Amino acid sequence: MNKDPEDPGARDADVSRREFLEATGAALVVTAAAPALAAQTPRAGDVPARPHTSIRLTINGNARRVDVDDHWTLAELVRDHLHLTGTKLGCERGECGACTVLVDDKPVYSCSYLAVWADGKSVLTVEGLMRNGKLDPLQEAFIAHDAPQCGYCTSGQLMSAKALLNSNPTPTAAEVRVALAGNICRCANYNRIVEAVVAVGAAAGARRTAGGAQ
Secondary structure, eight states, X not given: OOOOTTOXXXXXXXXXXXXXXXXXXXXXXXXXXXXXXXXHSOOXXXXXXXXXXXXXXXXXXXXXXXXXXXXXXXXXXXXXXXXXXXXXXXXXXXXXXXXXXXXXXXXXXXXXXXXXGGTTOEEEOGGGGXXXXXXXXXXXXXXXXTXXXXXXXXXXXXXXXXXXXXXXXXXXXXHHHHXXXXXXXXXXXXXXXXXXXHHHHHHHHHHXXXXXXX
C-alpha cells in the first residue's frame, strides 16, 4: 500500500531508513579501513622500525653497497653482516683496541665508529692484509717474533702497526710503543710485538738501501 507523503509516520519511516543506511555505510567504511589504520597505529609493545641508510664503501679493496641500520657500529657491520670476524670485540667502549681497523689508512676503534660514517671511505680489516694468498710481512714478523699469545688482541695490534708503517716505514721502538699505546695486550707481550714491528721496518730499510746501492 502506498503511504501518504503527508503522513508523519511515513516521513519517520523514511528518516529511519535513511539513517540506517548512512550508519551502515559508515560502518562498512570503518571496517574496510581498520586493517590499514591498525597497520599504521603502533600498539603497546611494538618496536619501531629503525632507520636504514644505504652506504658505499671499499672494504679490503672491494667496492660494496650495503644497507645499514643507522645504529650499527662499524664492528657490527664487518663482523655480523660482512662476516669478517678477524676484527675482535673486547671492551666495546673504545678502550682496548682489539677492534681496530683502518679507515682511509687511519686506525679507528670500530666498536665506537658508526657504520654510516664509513660511507664513501676505504676500510681495511685484518683479512685484507693478506694478498694473493701471501701473508703481509707484518704478519710474518709477528709469527717469527712470537708476538701473538692468546691472539685476541692480535688483529687490532696488527692494524695499528700497519697504520704506523704506512706513515713511518722505519719506526723506532719508542715510536712503535707510542703508536700502539691504544692497544691492550692481555698477555702483556708488548716487547715482542714492538720487536716484530721494528723488524719489519728494519727489513724495509735494508731493501731500500740495497736497491739504492745498485
